[in-house]
Amino acid sequence: MGIKKLFCRCYQKTVDIAMKTMKWREPERVEGVDSFHSIPEILENAKKWAPMIVTGPTLGKSNFLKALYGELSERTFVYDKVASDPLVSQVEEMVKLYQQHQCDCIVAIGGGSNIDAAKAMAARIARPDRSLARMAGTMKVGRETPFFVAVPTTAGTGSETTIAAVVTDDATGRKYSISDGVLLPDFAVMDPSLTVSMPPALTAATGMDALTHAIEAYLNVSYHTDETRENCEDAICGIMEFLELAYEQGDSLEAREEMLIASYKAGAAFTRACVGNVHAIAHTIGGLYHVPHGLANAVVLPYVLEDYGEAVYKPLARLAELSNVACEGSEQEKSARFVEAIRQMNAFMGLPEHLPQIQVEDVAKMAKWADKEANPLYPVPVIYDKKRFERVILKVAGK
Numbered sequence: 345m346g347i348k349k350l351f352c353r354c355y356q357k358t359v360d361i362a363m364k365t366m367k368w369r370e371p372e373r374v375e376g377v378d379s380f381h382s383i384p385e386i387l388e389n390a391k392k393w394a395p396m397i398v399t400g401p402t403l404g405k406s407n408f409l410k411a412l413y414g415e416l417s418e419r420t421f422v423y424d425k426v427a428s429d430p431l432v433s434q435v436e437e438m439v440k441l442y443q444q445h446q447c448d449c450i451v452a453i454g455g456g457s458n459i460d461a462a463k464a465m466a467a468r469i470a471r472p473d474r475s476l477a478r479m480a481g482t483m484k485v486g487r488e489t490p491f492f493v494a495v496p497t498t499a500g501t502g503s504e505t506t507i508a509a510v511v512t513d514d515a516t517g518r519k520y521s522i523s524d525g526v527l528l529p530d531f532a533v534m535d536p537s538l539t540v541s542m543p544p545a546l547t548a549a550t551g552m553d554a555l556t557h558a559i560e561a562y563l564n565v566s567y568h569t570d571e572t573r574e575n576c577e578d579a580i581c582g583i584m585e586f587l588e589l590a591y592e593q594g595d596s597l598e599a600r601e602e603m604l605i606a607s608y609k610a611g612a613a614f615t616r617a618c619v620g621n622v623h624a625i626a627h628t629i630g631g632l633y634h635v636p637h638g639l640a641n642a643v644v645l646p647y648v649l650e651d652y653g654e655a656v657y658k659p660l661a662r663l664a665e666l667s668n669v670a671c672e673g674s675e676q677e678k679s680a681r682f683v684e685a686i687r688q689m690n691a692f693m694g695l696p697e698h699l700p701q702i703q704v705e706d707v708a709k710m711a712k713w714a715d716k717e718a719n720p721l722y723p724v725p726v727i728y729d730k731k732r733f734e735r736v737i738l739k740v741a742g743k
Contacts, residue, residue: 348719349727355720360566363616366525370612371494371505371532375604377597379535380408380495383451384415386531390491392449394419396442398462399453400426403497408538409453421445426454429512429519429634430461432476438465449491452529455550456501456510456637459494463509463527466490476511476522482721485524494529497538499590499603500550500638502557502611504532512631518713519631528615534608536600544591548693551587551603553638554579555686556626556645558610561617562663563656566723568617575613577666582606584667584685591693621728622648624718625737628710633701642695647739649683651732655725698742707737 374382387395397420403409404424413420423438442450442465452462466489467479479485494504503509508523542550562576583606590599625648626640649656660679664670670681690697702710711733719727728736 345727345729348729352720352727356566356723359721360723363567368525368616369528371529373608374531374533375535375601377535377537379533380412380538381415383412383493383495383533386493386533387416387449387451387491390449390530392491393417394421394446394448395451395493396420396438396445396447396449397422397424397451397453398426398438398465399424399458400428400455403454403458419445421447426458426461428457428636429630430457430464431512431514433514435461435464435468435476435511438462439468442469447490449493451493451495453495453497455496455498456503456553459496459501459503459529460509460511462492462494463503464511464522466492467509467522467524467527470526477513477520479522479524480520482523483525485522485526487526489526492529493531493533495533495535495538496604496607498542498546498550499539499600499607500553502554502607502614504529504534505608505611506615508615510627510637517631519627520717532608534601534604536597536604539600539604540595540597542594544594545694547591547594548587548695549636549638549642550607551583551590551638552642552645552690552695554603554607554610555583555587556622556641557614557619558583558606559645559649559663560620560622560724561610561614563652563659563725564617564620564723565725572613572617575609576617577663579606579610579613580663581667582609584669584689588689588692618722620648620722620724621714621718621726621733621736624714624722625710625733625740627717628713628737629699629702629740631713632706632710633699635699635701639695640699642690643697643699644736644740646683646686646690647736649686651736652726699740700742702737702741702743704738704741704743707734707741710734710737
C-alpha cells in the first residue's frame with residue numbers, strides 16, 4: 345500500500361501542477377423565476393437556429409417545455425427518451441438523430457442524467473472517430489463541441505457547471521466518466537420555478553448528491569484554489585440550511601433557488617477539486633443495481649467520512665462550526681457531530697441507512713471498479729486499496 349500511496353500522490357501532484365496552467369471558466373449564468381424564457385434569445389444571440397432539446401419522458405410532456413417549444417425555431421428537434429442511467433447505446437442513437445435533423449446546438453433540460461447524456465452526445469459529435477469508451481477518463485475529447493445550454497430541473501448533480509458526463513456500459517453495467525473542459529456548457533439557466541414540482545424523495549436524493557460533491561471536494565488534499573474552498577463552504581452551509589425546507593415545502597421558491605445555487609457552487613468546486621471515494625463506491629452501486637446516484641451518495645457518505653477517521657477531523661470540525669452543527673468540543677467531537685447531522689438529515693427525509701440490495705458476491709467486483717475509478721486521480725484524504733473498499737461497501741450493505 346505504501347508504494348501505491350506514493351504513486352497516487354505523485355500523480356496527483358503532477359495533475360495539480362498541470363491544472364494551474366489551464367484556463368478555467370464557468371458557464372454564463374442566467375438566474376431567476378421564469379428565466380427559462382431567455383433560451384430563445386440566448387440561441388439567437390449565438391446565431392443558432394436548429395437546437396436539439398435533450399430531456400426525459402416526464403419533462404417532455406410538461407407545460408413549461410410545451411411553452412418553450414412555441415418560442416423556438418421550427419427547426420427544433422426534441423429527444424425526450426433519456427433514461428435515468430443513460431446507456432452508451434442511447435447516446436449513439438442521439439448522435440444519429442442530431443446529425444439526421446441537421447441540428448446546430450444542444451439544449452439539455454432536466455436532471456444530471458439528461459445533461460450528462462447530452463454532454464456525451466456532444467463528445468461523440470466532436471469526435472466521430474472515437475467511441476465513448478476511448479474517451480473515458482480525463483481530457484480525451486480535445487475538440488470543440490456544439491453550443492450548449494444546460495437547464496437544471498433538479499438541484500443536485502451540478503452537471504450544468506461541470507466538465508464531466510457519466511454513462512453506463514450496456515454490456516457490463518459499469519459506469520464511467522468522460523471529463524474534458526470542452527464539455528462545460530456555454531450557459532446555465534437556473535430557474536427555481538422548474539424545480540418546485542420535484543417530489544420530496546427526489547429533492548432529498550439530489551440535495552444529498554450536491555452535499556456529497558461539496559464535502560468530497562472540500563476534503564481533497566490537492567487541486568484546490570481559494571475559490572473552490574469558498575464554493576464548498578457556501579454550498580455546504582446552504583444545503584444544511586435549506587434542503588430540509590425544500591423537502592418539506594416544495595413550493596418554497598427561496599429554498600429551491602438556494603438549493604440551485606448550492607448545487608451550482610458544489611459542481612463548480614468538484615470540477616476543479618474532484619470528488620472522492622464516496623463517488624467511486626456510489627457509481628458501482630448505481631451501475632449494478634440501478635440505485636439513483638444521489639441516493640447512493642447519501643447512504644455511502646457517512647460511512648466513508650467515519651472511515652477516514654482522524655484524517656478529516658479538522659476540516660469536518662470547521663464545517664460543523666460554519667453550519668452551526670457544533671461550535672464546542674474537540675475537533676474529533678465536532679467532526680462526529682457533523683457526520684451524525686448528515687445521518688439525521690437522511691433519516692428526516694426518509695433515506696435508508698443501508699442498501700441491502702448489494703450482494704456479497706458482487707463486493708469484490710465493486711471494490712475493483714471503485715479502486716480503478718478513484719486511483720490515482722482522486723486526491724482523497726485517505727487512499728483506499730481494494731480491501732478497504734470492500735470493508736466500507738459491506739458496511740453500506742449492512743452486512
